[in-house]
Amino acid sequence: MAKKKSKNFFKVAHSFEEEYGYQLSISAKYFFIVLLKLENRFGDTNDSFWHTDKKFTTAKGIIGGFEIYGFSLSTCKRARKKLRDLDLIITKPGWYKNGNRSGTYYQINHNVLNDRVQKEPPATQ
Numbered sequence: 001m002a003k004k005k006s007k008n009f010f011k012v013a014h015s016f017e018e019e020y021g022y023q024l025s026i027s028a029k030y031f032f033i034v035l036l037k038l039e040n041r042f043g044d045t046n047d048s049f050w051h052t053d054k055k056f057t058t059a060k061g062i063i064g065g066f067e068i069y070g071f072s073l074s075t076c077k078r079a080r081k082k083l084r085d086l087d088l089i090i091t092k093p094g095w096y097k098n099g100n101r102s103g104t105y106y107q108i109n110h111n112v113l114n115d116r117v118q119k120e121p122p123a124t125q
Contacts, residue, residue, distance in 0.1 A: 020086060027071070031079035034069050035089060039108050047110070050094050052103030053077075080104070087112055 024032070042049040053076040055065040066076050083089045090107040 020088070023086060024082060025079070027075050028079040028082050030069075031066070031071060031076065032083055032088065034066065034071075035083075035106055035108060039106070046107065048105055048107040050103050050105050052094075 021029070038049055038051055039047055051064065051066065053066050053071070053073050055063060055067040057063050071079070080089070080091060084091060088109055090109055092105045094103045094105055
C-alpha cells in the first residue's frame with residue numbers, strides 16, 4: 001500500500017531549533033524546511049527525491065527548482081554542505097543518460113530527527 005502524503009504537514013522535532021538552530025544560518029533552516037516539504041510531496045518509497053538548484057519546467061508545465069523559493073545557487077551549495085555536515089541529509093548527484101549532471105537526489109536522515117524526538121520528555125497534561 002502506498003504511503004499517503006499530505007501537502008501541508010511534515011513532522012519535525014520541537015527541539016530541532018535547540019539542537020541545530022545555532023549551527024544553521026537562517027537560509028539553511030529555510031532550505032531544510034523546503035527539503036522536508038519536497039520529500040513529503042515527491043519522496044518515493046525510500047523518501048528520496050530529485051531536485052535541482054535552477055528553475056525548470058516539466059512537460060506538464062509545473063515549475064520547480066530551488067530558485068523559485070528564492071535560493072541562489074551559492075546559498076543552495078552552502079546550505080546543502082552544512083546539512084550534510086550535520087548528517088541531516090544524504091545527497092547523491094543525478095545524471096542524465098548522456099552523462100551530464102542533472103540536479104541532486106536528496107534523502108532526509110530521519111534517524112537523526114527521530115532519535116531527538118525519542119529523547120524528548122513526554123508532554124504533561
